[in-house]
Amino acid sequence: MAAVIRDLQKHYVLKSETVRALRGVSFAVPQGDYVAIMGPSGSGKSTLLNLLGCLDRPTEGSFMLGDDDVAAMSDDELSAIRASRIGFVFQSYNLIPQLSVVENIEVPLYYMGNLNSKSKQRSIALAAMVGLGDRLGHRPTQLSGGQQQRVAIARSLVNDPYFILADEATGNLDSVTTEEILALFQRLNDEGRTIIMVTHEDEVAEHAKRVIRLRDGEIQVDEPIKGRKVFTAEQIEEISQNANSSSD
């Protein structure tokens, strides 16, 4: 199991009221799963994602990451977990502007205290894997949106995480680039990577293996995707070829 959550609750205590953003959510994500979390605005998707990403602690319930219960950890321990076991991909890429492509990919390793020449090789290999092998020294501002998101995906992989958390990762991209990123996700998932993504687009969710629908802080639906859209090996090859040539 990559992650197991049991009866997870998150309450926000405000002056006038207490917002119960999550009201007892339970599910398990096995190794190699590909989950799409969906639901209307305000249903608790972001709250859940923040908990899964160890950016926040639940009010109630447990969250097992491997053998560790994250719910009881200190701030520094959570930071260490984020650095070593979780890969983030954000809607707005969130690369660090003053760093080059390779340096951006290395950031989690830096905070793990694992930065050495071997890790540099690994970062370079990851950049090549996402099709940016010839842009290692570029700054984020010199890259297109799709390229930046691919750097972000490479960054999310650098610490060999338990799972990748993608929050509306394709939300800022056009349909062609969205395909490109989804093809990359599929390739990673085929290689055994666990992916959890939040999206509100059905066309995006259709590429996952499983969908969890939230409503008012509770799970409404948790089921495998029927008629999952899968890229063929040739399509993946073609898309990555196109992506690499269009980025020149």
Place this chain on the structure above:
Amino acid sequence: MLLLRTWKLGIRSLLLHPMRSSLTVLGILIGVTSVIWLLAISEGISKEFQRQIEDLGAENIIVRSIKPPDEGGGNFRRVNAFGVSRAEYRMINDTISTVDRVLPIRELTQKFANMGNSKVKPINGRLVGCTSEYAEVTRLVVNRGHFLTTQEVETGATVCVIAATLAQKLFPGEDPIEKEIYLPENQDYYEIVGVLEPRNSTAAIGGSLASQDFSLDVYIPVTTMRIRLSDEVTKRSGGTFSRQRFELSQITVQVKNVDDVPQTAKLVEATLRVRDPDRQDFAVVVPYELLEQAKTTRMMFMMFMCLIAAISLVVGGIGIMNIMLATVTERTREIGVRRALGAKRSDITQQFLVETITLSVVGGLTGILLGLLGPWTFVLARDGVERFAPNLYSVIPEVGRVMSPEIVPASIPVSFFISVVVGVTFGLYPAMRAAQMDPIEALRHE
């Protein structure tokens, strides 16, 4: 763990806003430079004061005659004598045992002319009646010829020794030795037997506010002066006459042992006040005591300069803090991303501290470099003022014209250390604020 990478990153982040960063650096730079400059200038001034006082001689006691304020011009017939007298000179010489030598000195402002060459414009200088010991006690060095001899003083010879500047002005391109100097106001003339080396001025002493200038002096035996010039002097300024009478301008008492100076000074003063305890027409100057005073004054001066410098550094520090607060707000998103990617709070604190320390260290180092140029710049600026704004130059106090700033070696490590401390102190708050941000909020920040 302050890795090289952290510093490289800090520098790179600062270079994202080169203008902002350099302005921030400027604040510290000015602070550090001013520490070094102010200390160098105050050191230069103190050293110059100290030199001037030491030139008066620590083993000397100087008694100056002071002209009392006019008691209305009614007394036309007879002018009362003021100041120390020849009798008092003899009394000090004969009765105080700790005394080595006592010198009677009488000074008059005079017009001097070149007897043999009437084309040379007469100049105003100082006619000094003294004894042969005067040269040694006042540290005058003879360049050519000889100083007044004991014999010349005893016989009241009409000879003189002249200062270097006066020699140059009155006898341009001539050897003044054995020539004669003419005093048009008294229709008197003296044969030149010696020319002195140039000499710096000494500290201001009682009775005259300005420091003593020796450059336009003519020395004659005090005995000769007694014979040939009256004790009464008539001065004409504009349409009014003023008359004054005095026997001696100064008595310089040289004490055998420096330790006896304060006590001897008291004795001298008591001797002079035997008749009239309230007399106001003389002042006793003790360079030895001035020297002690100068030391405390110097300490106070230094502390004052340090205070000014500290204020300017604090102002620089506030500049750093201001900029860092803006930077932290501006980079909220980056902070959120770094936290999400595994940065601990302490990593964030460190990152921003590294940036402020970089700013303050760069400011400190460039400040030190500019600080080291201080003395050179000062002299250059002073020469510039002398050449292009002579009026302004003449207003600069004497000590400002002759002193040279001197870098205080300790000011360099101290100012560097302070600039780092300022960087850390004023960077800490913004850095902590960055670290305390909620990563979720920070990630949402636009």
